Amino acid sequence: MRKFILPLLLFVAALCIADPLFHDVRPGYGVTSIKWLSDYIPSLKRTPGDTRVYVMKGEKPGANVLLLGGTHTNEIAGVMAAIMFVERATITQGTLYVIPWANNSAASWQGGSNYESSETETSPPQFITFETRSGPRNVVVGDRRTNPSHQITDPATYVHISGVEFPGFEARNLNRVHPGKPDGTLTEKISYGLFQLVKTEGIDMVLDMHEAGTKSRLSNTLVCNPKNIDMGAMAVLDMEALGINFKLEQSSDEFRGLSHKEFGDLTDALAFLSETPNPAQDRGKTDPDTADNPEFRLDRRVAVQVYTFLTLCNYLEMFTNKAIVIENMPDFDEIQNDLFRCYN
Numbered sequence: 649m650r651k652f653i654l655p656l657l658l659f660v661a662a663l664c665i666a667d668p669l670f671h672d673v674r675p676g677y678g679v680t681s682i683k684w685l686s687d688y689i690p691s692l693k694r695t696p697g698d699t700r701v702y703v704m705k706g707e708k709p710g711a712n713v714l715l716l717g718g719t720h721t722n723e724i725a726g727v728m729a730a731i732m733f734v735e736r737a738t739i740t741q742g743t744l745y746v747i748p749w750a751n752n753s754a755a756s757w758q759g760g761s762n763y764e765s766s767e768t769e770t771s772p773p774q775f776i777t778f779e780t781r782s783g784p785r786n787v788v789v790g791d792r793r794t795n796p797s798h799q800i801t802d803p804a805t806y807v808h809i810s811g812v813e814f815p816g817f818e819a820r821n822l823n824r825v826h827p828g829k830p831d832g833t834l835t836e837k838i839s840y841g842l843f844q845l846v847k848t849e850g851i852d853m854v855l856d857m858h859e860a861g862t863k864s865r866l867s868n869t870l871v872c873n874p875k876n877i878d879m880g881a882m883a884v885l886d887m888e889a890l891g892i893n894f895k896l897e898q899s900s901d902e903f904r905g906l907s908h909k910e911f912g913d914l915t916d917a918l919a920f921l922s923e924t925p926n927p928a929q930d931r932g933k934t935d936p937d938t939a940d941n942p943e944f945r946l947d948r949r950v951a952v953q954v955y956t957f958l959t960l961c962n963y964l965e966m967f968t969n970k971a972i973v974i975e976n977m978p979d980f981d982e983i984q985n986d987l988f989r990c991y992n
Contacts, residue, residue: 667694667696668694668695668696668697668698668699668752668753669696669749669752669753669755669756669788671748671749671755671787671788672785672786672787673700673702673731673734673735673748674735674782674991674992675702675734675735676734676735676736676737676738676992677738678704678734678736678737678738678739678976679702679703679704679734680703680704680705681703681705682700682701682702682703683700683701683703684698684699684700684701685697685698685699685700685701685747685838685841685842685845686698686841687701688841688842688844688845688848689830689837689840689841689844691830691837692837692838692841695798695834696752696753696756696795696798696834697751697752697753697794697798697834697835697837697838698752699747699749699750699751699752699838700747700748700749701745701746701747701845702734702745702746702747702748703743703744703745704733704734704737704738704739704743704744704745704746705739705743706739706740706741706742706743706972706973707740707741708740708741708742708973709741709742710741710742710743710970710971710972710973711742711743711852711853711961711964711965711968711970711971711972712742712743712745712849712850712851712852712972713742713743713744713745713851713852713853713854713855713961713964713972714745714746714747714842714845714846714849714851714853714854714855714917715730715733715744715745715746715747715854715855715857715957716730716747716750716842716854716855716856716857716907717729717730717731717746717747717748717749717750717857718730718747718748718749718750718751718752718754718755718790719750719751719822719823719856719857719858719907720751720754720791720792720793720821720822720823720858720859721749721751721754721755721773721788721789721790721791721792722758722789722790722791722792722928722929722938723792723857723858723859723926723929724776724787724789724859724926724928724938724939724946725857725859725924725926725946725949725950725952725953726856726857726858726859726922726924726953727748727749727787727857728787728946728950729857729950729953729954729957730746730747730748730857731748731787731991732950732954732977732978732983732990732991733746733954733957733974733977734746734748735991735992736976736977736978736990736991736992737974737975737976737977738974738975738976739972739973739974739975740973740975741971741972741973742970742971742972742973743849743972744972744974745845745849745851747842750822750838750842750856751793751794751822751835751838753794753795753798753799753834753835753838754790754791754792754793754794754795754820754822755773755788755790755791756773756790756795756798757770757771757772757773757790757791757795757796757797758770758771758772758773758774758789758790758791759771759791759792759793759796770795770796770797773788773789773790773791774788774789775787775788775789776789776938776939776946778988779988780988780989780991780992781989781991781992782991782992785988785991789928789938792821793817793818793820793821793822793835794820794821794822794833794834794835794838796820798834799819799820799833799834799835800833802816802817802819802820803816803819804816806818806819806824806825808824808825808904808905809827809829810904810905812904812905814905819833819835820833820835821835822835822838822839823856823858823905823906823907824905824906825839825905826839826842826843826905826906826907826909826910826911827839827840827843827910827914828840828841828842828843843910843911843914843915846911846915846917847915850916851915851916851917852916852917852918852964852968852970853876853917853918853919853920853960853961853964853968854907854911854917854918854919854920855920855921855922855956855957855960856907856908856911856919856920856921856922857921857922857953857956857957858921858922858923858924859923859924859925859926859928859929859949860923860924860925860926860929861925861926861927861929861930861931862925862926862927862929862930862943862944863930864923864925864929866897866923867923867924867925868892868893868894868895868923868924868925869894869895869896869897869922869923870883870884870894870895870896870897870920870921870922870923870956871897871898871899871903871908871920871921871922871923872896872897872898872899872908872919872920873898873899873908873909873911873912873913873918873919873920874898874899874900874912875912875918876912876918876919876920876967877896877898878967879918879960879963879964879966879967880896880920880960881896882963883956883959883960883962883963884896886959886962887955887956887959890955890980892952892955892956894922894956899912899919906921907919907921908920908921918964918967918968920960922952922953922956922957924949924952924953925944925949926938926944926949927941927943927944946987947983947984947985947987948984950983950987951980951983951984951987954977954980954983955980958974958977961974978990
């Protein structure tokens with residue numbers, strides 16, 4: 649696999665129109681309908697913040713589950729895990745909602761830093777290109793935050809609705825602004841739309857897939873809202889049998905604005921966040937390899953994200969009395985050994 653830069657002219661043109669960025673996703677037989685986030689917040693329609701919601705409804709009623717990738721679009725393992733569910737999975741009981749690019753605006757650019765930077769000069773994103781059974785594929789590797797071309801200048805300080813203060817540039821970080829505002833910034837509207845989806849569709853569980861630096865304390869961690877910490881503990885124990893050694897962390901008031909805190913506190917959903925180690929998230933590194941690093945290969949990271957979600961789904965009925973049954977996903981070793989053949 650390799651990375652390349654899409655011609656700048658194409659992205660300059662894309663940023664001059666209001667429509668959302670489109671992606672090469674090839675829905676499989678399990679997709680029963682495709683919605684838009686703007687179906688839940690109409691003011692997002694025909695804006696760069698709108699994004700597709702893939703609905704996979706089983707024949708039998710059961711649990712309703714939301715899987716999020718691309719909250720930070722440079723954390724690519726979660727994006728690719730979400731795509732794999734859209735293209736390969738079938739649901740026989742319950743309904744699965746999958747959003748590969750939760751912040752679609754962030755997929756349209758790359759900035760100067762993954763973390764502590766107020767950099768607002770935009771450059772085109774990179775792509776990972778690879779071969780699949782249906783031909784060559786390109787998956788965008790964007791940025792951590794909303795494109796500054798799509799949102800007004802960052803404030804000096806971003807004040808969350810709870811009163812917690814963040815550096816101003818975090819106003820464009822989807823995982824700092826939850827639960828959002830219907831009349832807020834583009835990032836806040838994206839968040840509000842996600843919360844409306846959860847409430848409207850009666851979502852029972854949310855997993856928000858992320859990646860952390862390889863030396864971060866969050867690397868290889870499942871973060872759980874307090875109300876579902878027991879379920880997370882059982883899942884982590886099961887994952888050890890696959891060689892997935894995850895730590896368990898419980899969200900608290902210091903995590904205001906983050907998905908595992910706010911979805912869990914403000915909706916009926918059980919809320920989780922998963923973190924795999926991505927060398928591109930290490931601070932201070934120049935041009936790190938997000939795909940082929942031999943110690944932190946993309947294929948294993950995607951497999952871990954996929955099986956973290958499947959393991960949580962296995963325990964959902966025990967904690968909600970409602971089940972979701974997901975079939976036709978490749979097994980853990982198949983993803984690790986032949987990742988790109990696992991896509992359509």
